Amino acid sequence: MEMREHIISLPERIFIGNGIISRIDEYFSELGLTGPFLIVTGSNVRRLIVSKILDKIPADVIEVQEANLDEVRKVEEFAKKHESNVILGVGGGKAIDVAKFSAFELNKRFVSIPTAPSHDGITSPFAAIKGLGKPISMKAKEPTAIIADIDVLSSAPRRLINAGIGDTVGKIVAVRDWRLAAKLRGEYYGDYTASLALLSARHALNCTKIINKDLKYGVRLLVEALISSGVAMGMAGSTRPASGSEHLFAHAVEMLYPEGPLHGELVGVGTIMMAYIHGIKWKEIRKALIRIGAPVTAKQLGVPDEIIIKALTIAHTIRPERYTILGDRGLTWASAEKVARNTGVIT
Known part of the structure; x- marks a missing residue:
């Protein structure tokens, strides 16, 4: 069997634990992540979670409604205007998919902060974005880090779990x-x-x-x-x-x-x-x-x-x-x- 080049893209660091969202500044320092930061989140994501992040790091915030190409372009324009260096996906599948695809298009670092354990997109370097002609996942940015706060994730609606x-x-x-x-x-x-x-x-x-x-x-x-x-x-x-x-x-x-x-x-x-x-x-x-x-x-x-x-x-x-x-x-x-x-x- 011919061995062709095979490139593996993996997260640099995965943080899992109870209440760890409050340590996001420590994690970013550890990874050498510097702003400006941009939080991409959904309209239904609990404001308390975003505010906990903002208590620790300064960041711009943009809300997205759907995981589609229009929302991706909106995030990209916002990120360019604010010279965002790291894009954080905070929320469920839609916010994380838009954040990681935008990061891929802009070649920026991406951090995944899921608020519901509803699918494996929290880690994968693929995103399901509507408007690209196919109802399938497209290549996106692998997360530099994943911050999985079990307190946050376990408080998600049981249906999402x-x-x-x-x-x-x-x-x-x-x-x-x-x-x-x-x-x-x-x-x-x-x-x-x-x-x-x-x-x-x-x-x-x-x-x-x-x-x-x-x-x-x-x-x-x-x-x-x-x-x-x-x-x-x-x-x-x-x-x-x-x-x-x-x-x-x-x-x-x-x-x-x-x-x-x-x-x-x-x-x-x-x-x-x-x-x-x-x-x-x-x-x-x-x-x-x-x-x-x-x-x-x-x-x-x-x-x-x-x-x-x-x-x-x-x-x-x-x-x-x-x-x-x-x-x-x-x-x-x-x-x-x-x-x-x-x-x-x-x-």
């Missing part, structure tokens, strides 16, 4: 799809990277047994799983270890039903169905999601049955260059309906 578990469990299917593509298409496959992604998924499954009894410990376990998943993507140089047919299904629903469920909720349900097609432990995955109160049916998702079936039939077209268990032709309507019914997603 559950979505993070759903997103992380999906790595079980993503790695299977990646291995299949390597076998049938000769695609690059990294054993260590795949193992790291699977470890994240196992931690997420364990999290479903703990989080109802000990929220903070469960959230810490989840955050570490999300971080290792993001690191796996950085090592692979693509989203392959963390995104397979389960994500293609989620993206298909998001296209057909834009105001629908959270991304991680769709990934969780997609994982059940794709695990069924792969012939792996779909019932165990379903039970784990039920245990934490995450949706496992179309009704619980608030999505019509026909949207679920339609999404299954078009999922393979979302990223035609990415081979998965869905193959080149995808599922017929009858096959899709059978998969959804046999896994209890529709009744």
Whole structure:
């Protein structure tokens, strides 16, 4: 096998702990990060979190509503005007994605400060930005540092925490799809990277047994799983270890039903169905999601049955260059309906 150049982008430092947001000035000093600083945050992010950061470091603040190209351009113009040197993403997926993509475009340092453990974008050097022509993740800036305050993250709405578990469990299917593509298409496959992604998924499954009894410990376990998943993507140089047919299904629903469920909720349900097609432990995955109160049916998702079936039939077209268990032709309507019914997603 020919060994081509492979570039690995990883965070310089990851800080995890209770109440650590108040030490942000120490961390920045340690890393040699100097201003001007720009905080990119969402309109729903609790002001208390941003104010705690501003108590420690001087920074400009800009709010974003969506993770789209218009918001990216807005942030870039603001950053240029204020000569921002470091861009901080403070919030959920949208704010962090806009911050890291803006940092990539401007070639600035990026710091990830998540306020909800809803997906693995807190670590990965990829961002889901609408308006780039594809409903997929694009190359973005890897974080110089991640500051994961467990007090902040565990106070996020439980639905967002559950979505993070759903997103992380999906790595079980993503790695299977990646291995299949390597076998049938000769695609690059990294054993260590795949193992790291699977470890994240196992931690997420364990999290479903703990989080109802000990929220903070469960959230810490989840955050570490999300971080290792993001690191796996950085090592692979693509989203392959963390995104397979389960994500293609989620993206298909998001296209057909834009105001629908959270991304991680769709990934969780997609994982059940794709695990069924792969012939792996779909019932165990379903039970784990039920245990934490995450949706496992179309009704619980608030999505019509026909949207679920339609999404299954078009999922393979979302990223035609990415081979998965869905193959080149995808599922017929009858096959899709059978998969959804046999896994209890529709009744």
